[in-house]
Amino acid sequence: MAEPFILIPGRTSRQGTTLNEGKSTEGYLEEISSLQVAPEDMQRLELEEGDLVRVYNDVGSITVPCKAARGDELPPGILFISYGDKSSHLMGGDTQGCGMPDSKGLDVFLEVASGVVAGQSPGSREIAEDERAE
Amino acid sequence: MSTSEASSATEASPEVRVIKDATCTFCGCVCDDMDLTVVGNRITKAKNACVLGNSWFLNHHIEDRPEALIDGEPAGYEQAMDRAADILLAARFPLTYGLSDTTSEAQRVAVAITDWIGGIVDTTTSVCHGPSGIAFQGVGEVTCSLGEVKNRADYVIFWGGNPAESHPRHFTKFSLMPKGEFVPNGRKDRTAVLIDVRKTKSAKAADIFLQVKPRRDFELAWALRALAKGLELDASIEETTGIPLETLQQVMDGMKRAKFGVILFGMGVTMTRGKHLNSEAILALARDMNQHTRWNAKPMRGHGNVTGADNVVSWSTGFPFGVHLGSGFPRFNPGEFTAADVLARGEADAALIIASDPMSNFSQPARDHLATIPIVVLDPKLSDTARIAEVAFTVSTYGINTGGTVYRMDDVPIPLRPAFESPYKSDLEVLRGIESRIRQRQLADPASDA
Numbered sequence: 001m002a003e004p005f006i007l008i009p010g011r012t013s014r015q016g017t018t019l020n021e022g023k024s025t026e027g028y029l030e031e032i033s034s035l036q037v038a039p040e041d042m043q044r045l046e047l048e049e050g051d052l053v054r055v056y057n058d059v060g061s062i063t064v065p066c067k068a069a070r071g072d073e074l075p076p077g078i079l080f081i082s083y084g085d086k087s088s089h090l091m092g093g094d095t096q097g098c099g100m101p102d103s104k105g106l107d108v109f110l111e112v113a114s115g116v117v118a119g120q121s122p123g124s125r126e127i128a129e130d131e132r133a134e
Numbered sequence: 135m136s137t138s139e140a141s142s143a144t145e146a147s148p149e150v151r152v153i154k155d156a157t158c159t160f161c162g163c164v165c166d167d168m169d170l171t172v173v174g175n176r177i178t179k180a181k182n183a184c185v186l187g188n189s190w191f192l193n194h195h196i197e198d199r200p201e202a203l204i205d206g207e208p209a210g211y212e213q214a215m216d217r218a219a220d221i222l223l224a225a226r227f228p229l230t231y232g233l234s235d236t237t238s239e240a241q242r243v244a245v246a247i248t249d250w251i252g253g254i255v256d257t258t259t260s261v262c263h264g265p266s267g268i269a270f271q272g273v274g275e276v277t278c279s280l281g282e283v284k285n286r287a288d289y290v291i292f293w294g295g296n297p298a299e300s301h302p303r304h305f306t307k308f309s310l311m312p313k314g315e316f317v318p319n320g321r322k323d324r325t326a327v328l329i330d331v332r333k334t335k336s337a338k339a340a341d342i343f344l345q346v347k348p349r350r351d352f353e354l355a356w357a358l359r360a361l362a363k364g365l366e367l368d369a370s371i372e373e374t375t376g377i378p379l380e381t382l383q384q385v386m387d388g389m390k391r392a393k394f395g396v397i398l399f400g401m402g403v404t405m406t407r408g409k410h411l412n413s414e415a416i417l418a419l420a421r422d423m424n425q426h427t428r429w430n431a432k433p434m435r436g437h438g439n440v441t442g443a444d445n446v447v448s449w450s451t452g453f454p455f456g457v458h459l460g461s462g463f464p465r466f467n468p469g470e471f472t473a474a475d476v477l478a479r480g481e482a483d484a485a486l487i488i489a490s491d492p493m494s495n496f497s498q499p500a501r502d503h504l505a506t507i508p509i510v511v512l513d514p515k516l517s518d519t520a521r522i523a524e525v526a527f528t529v530s531t532y533g534i535n536t537g538g539t540v541y542r543m544d545d546v547p548i549p550l551r552p553a554f555e556s557p558y559k560s561d562l563e564v565l566r567g568i569e570s571r572i573r574q575r576q577l578a579d580p581a582s583d584a
Binding site for chain 2: 006008010011020037059071080091095097101102103104
């Protein structure tokens, strides 16, 4: 069953370094495709690192592997993902007249991905392209 | 620029050179104290660089790519510049976008091209600190340079940012660790506060961490404004912001005791619901604090010359971003003339994209439209946007191959000291080539100069 969360896309050090190596590199694609979840939420939802989860809103949907956030970095109810192609699938085009789309603090739903086996090839572009706005 | 030869070149071993005081353009810190060891056309060592700068310098070498691609097929510069001029002249509502990772000299020509073709010029600022640019016009900006922060700031608030990961040298070079004229003991003389939704790596560097509830930055800034004015607040502010009233009062007391305070705010503020209103609240708080002592507020800027884009577009058109030049005079209207909007609404019918990759990070509706219009791209790498471009130029990398000027995040211009030459043209050279073709055709056929 899907649960509501708030998603924060943002920059990370690894995203910055792998960006310079190239956006097609495994490191970059892995970094922008890994969803960080608060450890309490991981436990409550019985998620293990690498499990695929589906994150969606009224704009689009992505299926990505999850992992527990470091220590107490994320409070329960908050998700984090490195800003990039995946997070952009959940960004709408409306800027409320200011030029900036809602890019952080996105209302999303999360559910364990069905029909996929945990740990399978995370981060491929095919996943995102298959799951464009529904 | 000072260049010293570490050894002589031979056929077996390429020349080794050291470029002193080179400038890193990866982030808005624009650190200009890099010592680069260059072997042939590759940087092998970047002394003084942070983890991001190191990655920037060591991964930008000469790639074996054609000068340009037209419809995906290799082409020369001359042919590609002709085609680019064709596309831009044929468009009725062209968009020029990007510009945050190129020199200010190139930015200036991009604005000129947009003016000649009567298009929109927008920069990555609009999806970065564009809301802060709107806020500056609403409440002003009590500002200072990073040199003043280094030498004076004894109370530093980082708000909605994670400098430890996004601007790794900011703490050590400007805001926390340095010993300054009026903070002789460096870190010991400063109080640092981090305000964020996430307890990021930057929290370890702070004395006080305020974990604000998501999307409550405006309410928090407004509460601090009330405390600054001596108004009484209800304890329910904790329920609203996530931070106890007692803690807020302690922070405000410290802010009032400071001799020189600064709020350095990031995109956690501008990208979240409220956007320019969040920035306005923070800028107003800094302004209000000057009733008590000296306070400033500065946005933490991301790309190496995004601040230059603001400056160049401002001194060229009078406005910082999202400027329409199709009426014969500049019109500024975020939401109407910003890239995210004109693309998501399907309005732009061609685009000139310089040093940016909107196909990898714009909203899905914007990307969907961008994929349907002819675009001209200038990028050192084959980005997602370059892959779908009708014309994609391979260009040299600014700061590494190309000299020029960039602006640090505090609006201080910094010269670039390139490390080695590139066989590819710079953004400036390509843009000048496109501009001259556009002008030649407009002058030859005045009817096309709409």
